Amino acid sequence: xxxxxxxxxxxxxxxxxxxxxxxxxxxxxxxxxxxxxQLACPRDRPARGTITVTRWPDVELPSxxxxxxxxxxxxxxxxxxxxxxxxxxAAEWHLNFAAGELFCAYSGGLFAQDEMxxxxxxxxxxxxxxxxxxxLSTTVNDGERSTPILVRGVERRCxxxxxxxxxxxRPNGLYGNRFAEASVEAVRRAVRVLDPPTVSNILAxxxxxxxxxxxxDEEIARILRTAYGGFLAAxxxxxxxxxxxxxxxxxxxxxxxxxxxxxxxxxxxxxLAARMAGLDLLAFHAVDQAGLETxxxxxxxxxxVLPKGxxxxxxxxxxxxxxxxxxxxxxxxxx
Numbered sequence: 001x002x003x004x005x006x007x008x009x010x011x012x013x014x015x016x017x018x019x020x021x022x023x024x025x026x027x028x029x030x031x032x033x034x035x036x037x038q039l040a041c042p043r044d045r046p047a048r049g050t051i052t053v054t055r056w057p058d059v060e061l062p063s064x065x066x067x068x069x070x071x072x073x074x075x076x077x078x079x080x081x082x083x084x085x086x087x088x089x090a091a092e093w094h095l096n097f098a099a100g101e102l103f104c105a106y107s108g109g110l111f112a113q114d115e116m117x118x119x120x121x122x123x124x125x126x127x128x129x130x131x132x133x134x135x136l137s138t139t140v141n142d143g144e145r146s147t148p149i150l151v152r153g154v155e156r157r158c159x160x161x162x163x164x165x166x167x168x169x170r171p172n173g174l175y176g177n178r179f180a181e182a183s184v185e186a187v188r189r190a191v192r193v194l195d196p197p198t199v200s201n202i203l204a205x206x207x208x209x210x211x212x213x214x215x216x217d218e219e220i221a222r223i224l225r226t227a228y229g230g231f232l233a234a235x236x237x238x239x240x241x242x243x244x245x246x247x248x249x250x251x252x253x254x255x256x257x258x259x260x261x262x263x264x265x266x267x268x269x270x271x272l273a274a275r276m277a278g279l280d281l282l283a284f285h286a287v288d289q290a291g292l293e294t295x296x297x298x299x300x301x302x303x304x305v306l307p308k309g310x311x312x313x314x315x316x317x318x319x320x321x322x323x324x325x326x327x328x329x330x331x332x333x334x335x
Contacts, residue, residue, distance in 0.1 A: 011055050026122055026129065041157055069275065079287060090246040091247050094201065100206055101138050111177075124151060127151055150204070156197055209260065217319050217323040247279055263291070
């Protein structure tokens with residue numbers, strides 16, 4: 001049973017991509033990000049298309065979970081490649097691991113998941129600048145409420161390699177704080193310009209951060225509620241455009257880097273949120289083989305927690321069952 005709310009966005013704004021980037025160009029404070037932008041957005045290749053930005057209200061968790069419905073799950077040992085999986089008509093969304101304010105650190109030297117996504121989709125920087133100029137809230141989490149922000153129809157103009165490659169001048173890779181330390185030439189070599197660009201849909205939600213010890217039931221419910229609300233908003237926006245669209249969310253170890261989240265728990269709760277929201281597909285990008293094995297373990301652990309058979313299980317009982325596992329917070333990776 002999914003007592004699914006009817007969602008209405010807090011605001012909806014549409015931008016012509018070329019006009020948006022001309023009126024509100026991204027503001028790059030880091031020299032290496034300026035290099036990426038120059039390669040990805042030369043003057044003779046202006047942005048194209050329409051970008052739609054929506055911000056959505058906080059939601060309550062459903063009272064119960066149906067046991068006879070679950071999305072297809074695809075897991076891979078890699079990063080986001082932004083390639084579609086579902087047949088048309090479909091809407092596929094890629095998570096943005098937000099930090100309170102939408103794309104708030106995009107212009108500086110940090111190169112974690114959020115900032116890497118903006119560098120590859122430069123118009124996202126313009127989206128932030130335009131929302132601020134209009135006085136529209138860019139808050140995705142104020143500590144009490146999760147207000148997901150969706151950006152539909154943004155061009156991915158380049159792909160940036162972050163893996164360690166001594167021959168290309170990045171012996172320790174480019175992820176996190178290493179990007180700002182890299183030479184300009186190493187960054188140039190890491191950029192693959194996409195011509196023509198692909199088009200992505202972005203879902204921004206923030207995970208909890210810097211906890212300690214075992215997760216409490218309250219923390220588990222809050223994480224689940226945040227993921228569920230974001231996934232539900234993605235489905236609502238997709239179905240508003242095309243009622244017949246299949247809906248997918250691409251995610252990974254959300255909140256498990258700088259925020260120190262537990263990989264097993266965060267994977268379990270996203271799997272559960274995808275079921276609650278009625279997604280057609282959850283695509284999990286586990287970074288590497290070790291991450292993929294962790295994800296498979298999370299799938300098995302969730303299967304043991306869920307009751308067998310049909311019918312429904314109260315959400316509160318699920319939260320308590322997951323809490324009884326005693327899963328522990330991890331440690332920030334410094335990125």
